[in-house]
Amino acid sequence: MLEIKKADAGTQDRYLVNFDTENLPYEFFDLVIIGSGIAGVYTALSAPRNARILIITKEAIEVNNSVLAQGGIAVSLDQNDSPSLHFKDTLFAGAGLCDENAVKALVNEATENIATLCLYGVNFDRDEGNRLSLTREAAHSMNRIIHTGDATGKEVCDTLVGAVSTLNNVTIREQTFAIDILTENGECKGVLTSNEEGTELKAYYAPVLVCASGGYGQLYSKTTNPEVATGDGAALALRAGAELMDLEFVQFHPTVLFHPDNQNFLISEAVRGEGAVLRNNKGERFMEKYHPMKELAPRDVVSRAIFQEMQKTGSNHVFLDIAHKDKEFLRQRFPTIYNKCLSYGIDIAKDFIPVAPCQHYSMGGIRTDEWGRTRILGFYAVGEAACNGIHGANRLASNSLLEGLVFGRRIGRQVQENLDEIKIREGFKPRIRFVKEWVERDIDYLSMKKKLQGIMTLNVGIIRNEESLSEAMEIISGLKSEIEGVKVVHTHHMELINMLTLASLVVKAAILRQESRGAHYRTDYPATDDQNWLKNLVFQAGG
Numbered sequence: 375m376l377e378i379k380k381a382d383a384g385t386q387d388r389y390l391v392n393f394d395t396e397n398l399p400y401e402f403f404d405l406v407i408i409g410s411g412i413a414g415v416y417t418a419l420s421a422p423r424n425a426r427i428l429i430i431t432k433e434a435i436e437v438n439n440s441v442l443a444q445g446g447i448a449v450s451l452d453q454n455d456s457p458s459l460h461f462k463d464t465l466f467a468g469a470g471l472c473d474e475n476a477v478k479a480l481v482n483e484a485t486e487n488i489a490t491l492c493l494y495g496v497n498f499d500r501d502e503g504n505r506l507s508l509t510r511e512a513a514h515s516m517n518r519i520i521h522t523g524d525a526t527g528k529e530v531c532d533t534l535v536g537a538v539s540t541l542n543n544v545t546i547r548e549q550t551f552a553i554d555i556l557t558e559n560g561e562c563k564g565v566l567t568s569n570e571e572g573t574e575l576k577a578y579y580a581p582v583l584v585c586a587s588g589g590y591g592q593l594y595s596k597t598t599n600p601e602v603a604t605g606d607g608a609a610l611a612l613r614a615g616a617e618l619m620d621l622e623f624v625q626f627h628p629t630v631l632f633h634p635d636n637q638n639f640l641i642s643e644a645v646r647g648e649g650a651v652l653r654n655n656k657g658e659r660f661m662e663k664y665h666p667m668k669e670l671a672p673r674d675v676v677s678r679a680i681f682q683e684m685q686k687t688g689s690n691h692v693f694l695d696i697a698h699k700d701k702e703f704l705r706q707r708f709p710t711i712y713n714k715c716l717s718y719g720i721d722i723a724k725d726f727i728p729v730a731p732c733q734h735y736s737m738g739g740i741r742t743d744e745w746g747r748t749r750i751l752g753f754y755a756v757g758e759a760a761c762n763g764i765h766g767a768n769r770l771a772s773n774s775l776l777e778g779l780v781f782g783r784r785i786g787r788q789v790q791e792n793l794d795e796i797k798i799r800e801g802f803k804p805r806i807r808f809v810k811e812w813v814e815r816d817i818d819y820l821s822m823k824k825k826l827q828g829i830m831t832l833n834v835g836i837i838r839n840e841e842s843l844s845e846a847m848e849i850i851s852g853l854k855s856e857i858e859g860v861k862v863v864h865t866h867h868m869e870l871i872n873m874l875t876l877a878s879l880v881v882k883a884a885i886l887r888q889e890s891r892g893a894h895y896r897t898d899y900p901a902t903d904d905q906n907w908l909k910n911l912v913f914q915a916g917g
C-alpha cells in the first residue's frame with residue numbers, strides 16, 4: 375500500500391520583512407486572489423457579484439503563464455468520448471500518483487465550464503457544423519482538445535479579463551507583489567503586499583485568500599514560463615504553514631524551438647497531434663523505438679526519448695517535421711508558430727523545425743483537497759500554484775487550463791455558499807507584528823538567480839541521479855546561506871528567497887524519491903517501484 379510521506383521543509387522565517395499591522399495602510403475585501411491567469415480571473419468570475427473581490431498581480435494583468443498556452447483545453451465532447459475515458463487517460467499519464475476524486479471532478483465538470491466560456495464569448499475554432507473542433511495531443515486516446523488556433527490561452531484570458539474588468543465588485547491591482555499570507559491563530563486574515571520596488575507595504579485583509587500565482591518554471595534557465603513564474607505562491611504558503619506536495623515532478627515539454635536567438639518558444643503538442651513527426655539530426659524518425667504511441671506518447675516519455683537521441687547523436691536538438699502538410703492549413707491552424715518560425719527563417723511548410731525539450735510546467739505545488747482548500751482556514755490554492763493530485767507524476771496535455779476553470783469555479787461557489795459568514799468575518803483588522811534583526815548587505819540577486827537556474831537546468835532536469843542532485847543541493851545551500859538573514863530591499867530579492875526555498879525542496883524531494891516515475895527519472899533508480907516506495911511526498915515547514 376503506497377502512503378503519503380511527510381517531510382520536513384526546514385525552518386523558515388515566518389515573514390520576509392518586518393512589519394506591524396498597526397502602522398500599515400490597509401483595505402478590506404471579502405475575497406483576495408493572487409494571480410491574474412485563467413485560474414485567478416475565473417475564480418473571481420465564479421464568485422457572487424455581491425462579494426467584494428480584489429485581484430492582485432505582480433506584473434501587468436496580461437502577464438502570466440495561461441496567456442502563453444497554445445494547445446487548448448481537454449474536454450470529452452466527441453460522441454465516442456466520455457469523462458471516463460478522459461479520466462483513464464489522465465490517470466495513465468499521471469503514472470500512479472493522481473488523486474482519483476480530484477480527477478473525477480476535473481473530467482465530470484469540464485463540459486459545463488467550457489459552456490460557460492462560450493457564454494462569455496470565447497471564440498474557439500469550430501467545424502463546418504459549428505461544433506467545437508477537436509484535436510489530439512499526447513497520451514489522449516481521443517480527439518478532445520478544443521482550441522483557438524495556437525493561441526488558446528490568449529483568447530481565453532483576453533475574454534475573461536474583459537469580462538472581469540466590467541464588474542463593479544472586482545478591483546484589480548497590478549504591480550502588487552504578494553509577500554506573505556497574514557495569519558492569526560492559524561487562520562488566514564489576508565495578505566501582506568508591496569509595490570514593485572518593495573518599498574511600500576500594504577495589507578489587504580480578507581477572510582478568504584486564493585493563491586493562483588502559477589508555478590516555478592523560472593527555477594530553470596530554459597523554460598517556456600514567463601519571468602514572473604518564480605514560485606512565490608508556494609513559498610509564501612509554506613512560510614504560513616501550508617503543505618507543498620509532488621515538487622519533484624517538473625514537466626519538460628518535448629518540443630520547444632531551438633534557435634540561437636530563442637530557446638523558450640513552445641511548438642505546441644497539437645502540431646504532433648496534426649501529424650508532425652520527430653527526426654534526429656540524421657533525419658531519421660526515432661519515436662517508434664521508444665514507445666508504441668510514438669510522437670503521441672506521454673510527454674515525459676517523448677522528452678526522455680529526445681534527450682537520449684540527442685545524446686546518442688551528439689546533438690543539442692532534434693527536428694519536428696510537419697512539412698508534408700499544406701502551407702495554407704499550417705498558416706490557418708498554427709498562425710503564431712508559423713509566423714514566429716518564419717521570423718527566424720524557418721518555413722514550417724518546407725523546413726524541419728529544430729526543437730529540444732525544456733521546462734514547461736510544475737506538477738507540484740500547494741497541497742489542496744478537491745475543493746481547493748489548504749490546511750490553513752480561509753486559504754485556497756488553484757491552477758499551477760496548487761497541487762490537488764490531478765496531474766500525478768506527469769500532467770496530461772491540456773488539462774491545466776481546465777484545472778484552473780473547474781477548481782476556480784469550485785472555490786467561487788464555496789464563497790457563494792458561505793458569503794453571509796464571510797461578510798461577518800470581513801472588516802476585522804488583526805494585530806500582527808514581525809520583527810527580526812536583519813543584516814544590511816548588498817546582494818547581487820540577478821547573478822545568484824542565474825547560478826540557481828543554471829544548476830537546476832544541468833543537474834535537476836529530465837534525467838537526475840544522486841550525484842547530480844547532491845551537487846545541486848550543495849550549490850543551492852551555498853546560495854541560501856549567502857542571503858540568510860540579509861534585509862530584503864527589493865521584490866527581486868524576495869523572489870530569489872522564494873526560488874531558493876522551492877529549489878531546495880524540489881531537489882530534496884528528488885533525492886528522497888528513489889525510483890523513476892512520470893517526469894521524475896533517476897538513472898540510479900530507473901525502475902518504477904510500486905511495492906516499496908512512497909506515494910505523494912508532502913513538505914511542511916519546521917517538521
Ligand code: SIN
Nearest residue numbers: 444445642643771772
Ligand atoms: C502545448 O500546446 O503543447 C502545451 C499544452 C499543454 O501544456 O497542456
